[in-house]
Each structure stands twice: as structure tokens, then as C-alpha cells.
Amino acid sequence: MAAKKYDDPELNAKLGNRRYHTTDTNPEFTQNVLDISRTIANMCYQCGTCTGSCPSAPRSSYRIRLFMRRAVLGLEDEALTDPDLWLCTTCYSCTDRCPRGIAPTDVIMAMRNLAFKRDIIPRNFLKTVQLIYKTGHGVPNNDVNRAARVKLGLDADPPTTHSYPEFIPGIQKIIDHFDMKQNADRILEGE
């Protein structure tokens, strides 16, 4: 059925344009989320199985279904500035149960990646980057643990970058390739 015609030519143009977005929306956001997540959020028919499966939903205002809609509509600012974005435990229950075969968890991961590009990120994530850059480990060894390891007959330091620090420059090169450490330092300093 053809769209109803109104007197207002501007309104008619809007109604005729099937890719019309309001001023709040950014169609590129939908595409960026798709590119990073490699899952098609547009397939979502808003059934809510994801929110129903989510361990974070019953104890917060985090609603994964809402983020799916934001991805489809391109509501970039609304999605990326919502602190609930960081309450996903990435348990993938929603992904396994989605009747449309979408991976909502990966949509969240993509949005977090895009948030970082705008310097929106909780500090604990940045601390992990700094630790990995320095030691190769997100959770480095300590003296209590070294003593326990020796008691068990293990080397005080595991045979990872802790025992082979010559591998650390390579790791730093990978991280520097993406300027990740530099950005993490800058964001933490700016606080």
C-alpha cells in the first residue's frame, strides 16, 4: 500500500525515504557495530529472550534488548554514554538462546570498542592494558605466590613472559601498533 500523501513536501520526502534517520541517529553507527561484531543486529525482532536470559538484568537497569534496538536505529550517543553498557558479563546466554541467531553479546563488545574510540571506558579496563604492557600478564605474579610455587616444586615464576621477559618487547609492539597503551595512559592521566 502506498504511503499516504500529505500537503507538506518535507514530510512526504521523509515518509518516502525508507532510510530516514532522525537527528539523534547515526546510520554509520549501525554499520560500524555490524563491521566489528560480525553479527546482524537488524535481524532482531525485539522478543526479549536475551534480556530474559541475562544474569545482569534482574539486578540492574541493563537491558540487552534495548541495546539491540539502539544498534538498529543508530542511536550512538544513547548507547555509548549509558553506563549499563559495561554490565554485560559476556556469558553468551543471550547468544545461545536468540531465536534469530544473532549474537547480542558481540553487539555489546562492538559498542564497547566504539566507546573506547570516544574515550568512554571504565578505568579498570585501562589498568589491565597497563599491566599487560608492562609484564605480559593482566594478573602478574607476587611474592606470596612465588613462595607457594616454590613449595609446590614449581619455578618461582611461571614459564611465561615472567621467566622469558625477552618476549615483552614484541607484545609492546603489538599493543603500540594500535596505540592502545598510549590512549590508555592519556585517558587515565586526564582524570
Next chain:
Amino acid sequence: MHEYAFFLGCIAPNRYPGCEAAAIKTSEKVGIKLLPLKGGSCCPAPGAFGSIDLAVWYAMAARNVCLAEEMKKDITLICNGCYKSIYEVNHILKHNDDLKDKVNEVLAEIDMEFKGSQDVWHLAELYYDPKICGVQKIRDSVTTPLTGAKVAVHYGCHLMKPQKERHFGDTENPMWLEELVDALGCESVQYRNKMQCCGAGGGVRGYDLTHSLDITNEKMINLQEVGADALTEVCPFCQLQYDRGQVEIQETFGVSYNLPVLHYNELLGLAQGMSPQDLALDLHAIDCTPFLKKVL
């Protein structure tokens, strides 16, 4: 003897070294030899690192796989978080040439190349796989059956989910870990919402500890309901969340459960006659003595 490159990750070697020691010793008794993967780093943490930039996550995980490719060995590991990073990146890069080329561009800067020549396995799935070990071999290796204890199982999320990118099948009510637990002489128990997340993943433990503990607390309530004597899992990060988490739950919500939490390798170690000292069970925040008294 099946030989594997043993990828350690962070939390097992640096917080629960008993898991590492147990894995090396227990696997040897069932025909699996773990060789050190020299120069391995953080996997890197799929939640914390992947949330920031997936491109770096791919490259960092691929570097760890490359180390094993140089050894010409498949990787095995004992942590679900590491499994997500190492298994999934290996799997994706093998099937996506575009991504593989992008990753190799970065790895070329440090004279490495991802070839996709090796596979990645969780040690628990090797234990269950009859071609490598199998439940019967585990049962035969037991010298001190852990009779008289009810042990609940936590599978963790990243081992089996997302189902599409794994090979385990059903993720709603799997039973294979229970079979491995029953083989040790103890009785596995079912509890409500068994497959629910421990609450630690995705950087949530660092971002909002109370929120994360609240999820754990729900699991603890369900575990208490069925009278479990211990909880076993196959992920040191889940172990950290349940073990240290119980202390934090006591501080935050004022409830205590005192439920011992043991990695499956630690449990297997006990059943194969290793002493609690050999497994560094004294490093656990929750005292394992009540459970040990019951079974030893």
C-alpha cells in the same frame, strides 16, 4: 603419551599455582604430557581486553598460538577465559582470511606469522575424550576415591558458549563434567540454574564488584539449597570469583557460605593421592578442611 603445549594464562600460575601443579601431575597419570609454552602472555582477557579493541585481542591471542605452532604442538589449557581467547581466535582466523591477513600484518612486525596449523583444547575436554583419555581412564587413575561427598559442578561460560563456535552441543544442561566428577568416587549434584555465569566476566568484577558479587551470591544460594560439600569448576577466574568472592560477599552482604571451591584438576589430584599441601589448598580463601575430612 599425547603431548601438548600447556598455555598457562594469568590466574592459574599467579594466584592458584595448585591448579598448575595439579594439571601437570594428574594429566601425566592418564597419558597426557604438558610441555611448557615458553613466553606465553595473558591470553589476553577476553572481557577486559576484547572490550577495548578486538583487533588487539586477535593479534595478542594469535601471538600465543604462534608460539605453539613453532613447537608443532596443539595447545591445551585449564582456564575458560583463556579458552575463549585462544580457541576462538585460532578458530576464527583459520576460517576468515581477511582477518588472518590483518593479524599477520601486525605479527610481521615481530617476525611471527599465524599459520593455523594447530588446534586448541581445554584439558577437561581431553580428559573426557575417549580418543585421548576418557572417563574410564580417569576412573582407573583414582587411588583415593572421594566417597561420601556431594560435589556441584560449575561449567563456566566461555568453555561451551557460544554454542555455534564450539563443538560441545547442548549448553542448557550438559552432563559430561558430572561424569568426570562421578568417576572420582564422589557424587555430583544438580542445582538450580547450573549454567548461570559466576558474575566475574566481561570486566564486570573490576567495574562493579557489588553487582558481580550479587550474581555469585545467587549461585551460592542455589548451591546451598542442595547441600553441596564442594564446588568444582574448570576455570581459575570462576574459582577466584567463588573462592575470594565468598569472603567479599561476607563483607558486602553479611552472609557466609564456607563452600570449598576446587578446580577439577585439584579434585583429580586429591583422588590420585596428592596431598592438600601438594595442591596448595591452603592458598584458597575458603578453608577446604571440612570437605577434606569428609573424603580423605
